[in-house]
Amino acid sequence: MKKTTLTDIAREAGVGVATVDRVLNRRAPVRAETENRVVQAATRLGYRFAPEFLADSSAEGISGNGGALRIGVILLSRDYSFYDTFARSLEKQASPHCQPGTRVEFVFHDIHAVEAAAASIDEMSNRVNTLVLIALDNALVRRAVQKAAKKGVKVFTLLSDLSPCDHTGYIGLDNRKAGRTAAWIVQRLSGPPGKVGVIIGDNRFLCQETCEISFRSYLREHATGHTVLEPVTSFENVEQGYHVTTQLIQNHPDLSVIYAPCGGVEGVVNALRDSGKKDEITLICHGPLQDAQLALIDGTLDIMVSHRLEELAGSVVEAMLQANSEAHGSFISLHSSFELITKENV
Template identity: 35%
Template sequence: MKRPTIPDLAEAAGVSVSTVNRVLNEPGQVRKPTKDRVLHAAEAIGFYGLGTITHAVKSSQTTHRLGVLLQRGARTFYKNIGDAISRFAAEQDGVNIEMTVEFLEDLTPEKVASHIVSLGERVEALALVAPQHPLVADAIDTILDRGVPVVSLIGPLTAQGNISFVGLDNWKVGRTAAWAFDKMVREPGKIGILVGSHRLRNQEMNESGFRSYFREHNSGFTIMEPMTTYESAAVAREHVEQMLTEHPDMCGLYISGGGITGAIAALRNTPKRSDFVAVGYELFDDTRSALIDGTLSFIISHPMERFARETVTTMLKAKTGGREAGAHRVTFGFDIYTPESV
């Protein structure tokens, strides 16, 4: 087959040969919809100058340098968030987004604050998951003062400056988890709770909503003090094993924070009880299999594609709107999964 020529491309795009030449040589003189049409036609016919046309189209677009800072990349949940955000940014037509996604292994406030400042120097808007801490707040104010807007993900953050938020209504998450226990547990009893960190405000709000439901609807349950996993599966497993040993009469476990794979391993290592209910957070391969085999009873999860879309959209709004636009708050509904729905 002969190589497609400029006349072939013009015919495929439904434009004149002179228009194709202007796209190649004077892209600034051609309207964006026309350039997009020529680009799509070049992709379809395998035009030899595709790279030139792509550059011509993108060179006329404003480039947005966006950054996302997440916690440990080895955790499936955060890896899935990073992948979804990167994929959504890359798929946007008519906007050129340079997306930088980075993960933090050391979650001490000093390291988190240092990384916020470092990434904030390289991007024009920053979204992050971080604990609430004075050092973190100071780092956020540092980059806000440089004109870089900040969007907190999953859990809200506060600083002296305005911070946008994208995530779930965490108080509702906690009350929904409590509702699940209330409806599924046969006889009210003790419920254990795991949280990743008391400085992750989404988990604190989850617990607050969880307890408020039982105060309002069923005081027969005993809600145990939460145990901190520090987002570690190994620590979570130790805590669950300890709770099951010290409280054999537990009727349920609420895994509100990180380390759910460790909690699943501990539950699988004990004899199954038909009267025991476990509620977890986020759907991925490990939690899905735990639902199927009955280790978990109920999962509350972020709708990942919508989360990615709202994150990128909010970052662009915050960047283009400037300081005068104020903070943006975006909350959306969560997904619920049971053994019969996966």
Template identity: 25%
Template sequence: MAGQTVKQRVTIAELAQEAGVSISTVNRILAGADNVRAATIEHVQQVAESIGFYGTGVLSARKENALPHFRFGFLLQQSTRDLYRLFGEKIREAAATRRDVRVDCLVDFVDRLEPANIEGRLRALGKECDAVALIAADHPLLGQAIRELRDDGTSVVTYITDQSAPERAGFVGTDNWKLGRTAAFFISQMTQGQGRVAVFIGNHRYQCQDVADAAFRSYIREHAPDLVVNESEPTHEDSARAYNMVRDLLAKHDDLRGILIVGGGISGVLRALREAPEERRRQIKLVCRDIGPETRKGLTEGLITAALCHPMTETSQTLIQTMIDVTTRDTPGPTLQRTIPFEIVTPENI
């Protein structure tokens, strides 16, 4: 229209001048050449956005393509459990927020927990990925698979619970010794006089649970000798089994004062406690691991004294970074140990 100023389109020469690079560098970026550093592409893209250059979409695509690209596998457990599905979601979120690399996540769940089945799934995932993160009970079959994957160039990072295989590339999880003693602190400080405490684990081969169990007993021996700790019983990650175990305890032991559950089965434990008389429930202090919908409900009801949890966002971010670190190092090195402080959630701070 007459009298209206037409805004001139920013040229490649003007973009190059503003970005402090040559015109040929901008042209190479726009053409998709692979001999331009990712940092330069990112800088030019930022300048282009700030001055309104017409080709910002192309520059964004070039920047994305120039980033280091990884394909990581994550072998989690039991797709039926909300907790593991939440772990998977947080892993994907941690990968998506990275701006310096591209990470494709292949999240797989193992519902049959037999070692041979997990070993086969681990090997299959390892063939498709640059590195694999694994949650599983420690077993020689998995150790052999970890060793052979390492020899084939695929790193395995253990996650939440460790493996004894020296060839594993890294471990990301909490300090389970401190966790076990913290659980014992809660139960011992909130009970009076003599009594009995039950300890439920998922499986005797989960290192994280075994260490927490030993630490729990260590604290009780040192600070609460009036409490008797039962032999650890495995739930096999089965809520129905955990339900029956708690019902038997309530029927046989009037002196039950505490329950520590460091494996799966919390929904079964809570169901049994809800069926008990209210006065009996109040006598029992329950400490568990990690927080999902069922645990959150138990906390709000006051059935759970404390949940000792992995901070999922921080743990997932650290896991992704650890997998990048072990994948990009020149030669296999010592196992990277990344310890994340656990969170303490109670009915008052949920």
């Protein structure tokens, strides 16, 4: 294999050979943007960086003073297909921006493993300069985020925001729009008013709290006559989703709608299918989810409010790059779009 030269890197990065020399051999400082361009070009060409350069770059990356990204990501259980699919998409899109010799580091936690999530934030903030996480709005988590921010780490909340804790930004749906859209579907398409069940992952998930509040608000505002029941929790878990859905159907024979802006929706779908009432109960959920196509085609699932995961991953990368190119940037809020999926456009 041909050895990558400074000339090759200069041509790829669109800079002079002297600039490449200054970056790779640390002869003189250059602008962070220029250094990023040189490092990324060298990485694409397969250049073998000196150990001293990697160590030096690592220190700069952790302090947030430019350089390529060192990324840590904390998600909920990979057993739920949504997080597994998103993790693969994010890794693919973020990897080209990672510091040489590093890769995107993932940690997966159960929704209620708050102490473990906080510990992961503490640990990862010692070796990354950018952290993306989804977690319950809990004091331990917020404290860990504040500690990470003091180290110069850019911390982003994903899908569900936290109460203010010095984090850098939020990336995810506009949950008010998502909840009101689901309520509009109920008003316009679900038939005569009846009881409406709501399934959320947890009461401390701010995204789902906003979806539920907005859903209720729309139906109340438009006086649709529906009775919205108190929400039940799936814990973002397929088995629990199945259990609470079965209970909803058994406890409320006149149930006409289920709205599930949560994880573990596969269990909700299976429970409704097994109940024999899929033709009587309108199911609206958030997705994507495993086997959604079959659920839509056989009529168990009526409409899915679906994240565009590739776009969401791209928004995460965009936010990370923006934050690490600004010394003192303002709060970054990027709303990814969603689409409504039915059996006719699946």
